[in-house]
Amino acid sequence: MLDFRRAEARDSDDILAWRNDPVAVETSLTRSRVAPDDHARWFASALASPKRVLVMVTEGDAKVGNVRFDIRGTEALVSINLNPAMRGRGYGQTALEGAEALLHDRLPLLLVAEIRRTNLQSLKIFQRAGYAIDKHRSTGDVHCLTRRLTG
Numbered sequence: 490m491l492d493f494r495r496a497e498a499r500d501s502d503d504i505l506a507w508r509n510d511p512v513a514v515e516t517s518l519t520r521s522r523v524a525p526d527d528h529a530r531w532f533a534s535a536l537a538s539p540k541r542v543l544v545m546v547t548e549g550d551a552k553v554g555n556v557r558f559d560i561r562g563t564e565a566l567v568s569i570n571l572n573p574a575m576r577g578r579g580y581g582q583t584a585l586e587g588a589e590a591l592l593h594d595r596l597p598l599l600l601v602a603e604i605r606r607t608n609l610q611s612l613k614i615f616q617r618a619g620y621a622i623d624k625h626r627s628t629g630d631v632h633c634l635t636r637r638l639t640g
């Protein structure tokens with residue numbers, strides 16, 4: 490069974506390592522690695538910001554991955570990155586859905602995900618979790634998917 494909690498300072502190294510894993514770099518919108526100093530600055534400010542909800546997903550002692558919500562007004566940009574050792578095992582959709590519980594005091598929100606068209610695995614889990622492609626917001630390489638989350 491998966492558990493969900495807010496990320497803490499002790500999660501910083503794992504989140505950077507997962508972000509710089511080659512598969513995550515390839516699927517990211519920037520397609521670039523994140524430098525440790527940039528990550529440290531970003532992570533500290535993200536933990537302190539009411540506009541970011543960083544969720545750690547765990548199973549027992551194992552860290553499964555993280556889900557991030559960047560809140561911008563009435564919308565929240567969603568991204569998910571699993572621990573590379575935990576990918577391809579069916580955790581993604583449950584992680585995505587369960588993390589939404591940590592948004593309970595921020596609703597209603599339009600959840601928005603920007604996913605490379607080639608990232609079929611990610612498109613599949615978002616669609617199964619109730620997101621739908623918004624053609625008007627999608628671009629050549631990137632699908633924009635949305636899901637309305639009310640209380």
Ligand SMILES: CC(C)(COP(=O)(O)OP(=O)(O)OC[C@H]1O[C@@H](n2cnc3c(N)ncnc32)[C@H](O)[C@@H]1OP(=O)(O)O)[C@@H](O)C(=O)NCCC(=O)NCCS
Binds near residue numbers: 554579580
């Ligand atoms: C994307 C990610 C969250 C998916 O979670 P996951 O638990 O690994 O995904 P699953 O194992 O449940 O796979 C989801 C589905 O995609 C399918 N799939 C896997 N690789 C695929 C591929 N290359 N093409 C099409 N479908 C694929 C799986 O078979 C599964 O479908 P099924 O349940 O019908 O068999 C995870 O792999 C990850 O963190 N990847 C790196 C970062 C990333 O891409 N994040 C998303 C950016 S928005």
